Amino acid sequence: MTQTHKENRIAKAPRLFVAADLAAGAEVTCEPGQANYLVNVLRLRAGAAVRLFNGRDGEWLAEITTAKRGKCTLQIRETLRAQETPPDIDYLFAPLKKARLDYMVQKATEMGVAALRPVMTAYTVADRVNLERMRANAIEAAEQCNILWVPEVSEPQPLRAVLAHWPEERRLIFCDEAAPIASPVEALGAVAPGPLGVLVGPEGGFNAEERAVLRNASFAVPISLGPRVMRADTAAVAALALVNAVLGDWR
């Protein structure tokens, strides 16, 4: 096999997030859903290449050793990429309704955040959050976008409680149409390097009390996202792009 053939084979190999430890020679048994995907959907057979990552051991090339209905085992061949650490950005958001929440979780994962933290605010529309579904969306986005970690998904918490226990050293960037500095690049440029949170409120915005708490918090950094109204999932990508570009790893 030439080098280019090998590279193509690897680049086209499906990419799966697994719980198992990864090391050369180890055997991995796929979960039933993954076995179904590899064997019944993609119709892969013994010998086919698969890429694996677990958020700890980097990315590995593996080969299917058994491909049966409902069962698929893999043997790990060689390392492809060393583990990377996610930028230390927690993404906090008021959960949206189903499809838009799926989308927002996928997008925040693509933007590389380390943690997904749903917060309940006064104007939050969704009253329940399906954490399993959030986690499945985060895994899918990480698998598809070559990311080496899956953001941690935490239980929803009231925004008030989150702010009351917020660690002072972690700057919390939040979107505020009345931010005192109109330019978000300038506002972010004044933030010292360190751990970050990014908070995007619900479509109806924060209420007066939430806004007052945020404005008075020493750790909070308001940024404006311009003169137009945006949906919350758009604001999420826009805010995280600016944070990555000015403070994160897009430099």
Place this chain on the structure above:
Amino acid sequence: MTQTHKENRIAKAPRLFVAADLAAGAEVTCEPGQANYLVNVLRLRAGAAVRLFNGRDGEWLAEITTAKRGKCTLQIRETLRAQETPPDIDYLFAPLKKARLDYMVQKATEMGVAALRPVMTAYTVADRVNLERMRANAIEAAEQCNILWVPEVSEPQPLRAVLAHWPEERRLIFCDEAAPIASPVEALGAVAPGPLGVLVGPEGGFNAEERAVLRNASFAVPISLGPRVMRADTAAVAALALVNAVLGDWR
């Protein structure tokens, strides 16, 4: 009616894009789809408030005068906002498949672009583009996000032809993982004020020839969107957010 009641009534009034000229006292007959939406979906009756914009005359408060099955007429009462001009940003993109294209069109509209220009590239997946559907998505996003214009939607053109006839004075910002300046804020900061284009390629990227043409074009400005892979609709929002923040009206 108190001032606050009036403000609430206006803020909650549905917002519609219409073709008609708008001026105080004028009568507007809704299109059948809009009549159905106001009368059958929202169940509005004569006297209900509706906001109208047409991309030329600003935003107006109107009142329903006739609300029948299949027919709805409005009388225009008073002006709410003066017309605004969109930032001079053309958004060029390789069309995606259905739901993702809908999403990308909505997002680019929310980001305030003046024109939506589909371009066919070597790795473009969608072979046909439904312009009516694109336009409907752009209208819906403008209506929902308080925008006073609907971006112009143009026929798909081959990227090669677009680049061959590109006007020199319009800088064309495109996403390139191998951009010579790693920081997109720094790369955009070097662009002089003026008309802009933003180009986002298909999920497979540009091919070698397209990339060579773009790299050699005097009007083209490559920017990097960081070390992770992003889907094209995510890259669209990220790139437009950075352009708005550094060169556009988010300042």
